[in-house]
Amino acid sequence: MTPTLYQIEFAESAAKEFRALPNQVKQRVSQSIDALAQNPRPDGVRKLQAATDRYRVRVSQYRVVYEINDRARLVRIIRIRHRRDVYR
DSSP: OOOOOOEEEEOHHHHHHHHTSOHHHHHHHHHHHHHHTTOSSOTTOEEOSSSSSEEEEEETTEEEEEEEETTTTEEEEEEEEETTTTTO
16 A cells, blocks of 8 residues: 655745755755655654644755645645754
8 A cells, every 4th residue: 555645835935945045955955855745754853842733854954844734635845944044
């Protein structure tokens, strides 16, 4: 039996941030986001305390912040930024 995949959706601001990343970083972030479709709560993921359904995953010096909707099987990417800027 194949596992049910989650659909990946980008917020407009997150898509803009993704396009602005350096190519090398963009490739690593893309792999990490693609992996979220199979497992939206991988090892190393952190739940953000300020929000009920937001998580973040580390990709080198960058952070990918996202929301999970289990009913709709949807992962919505909210923000992709350098670690010094992501929580501002």
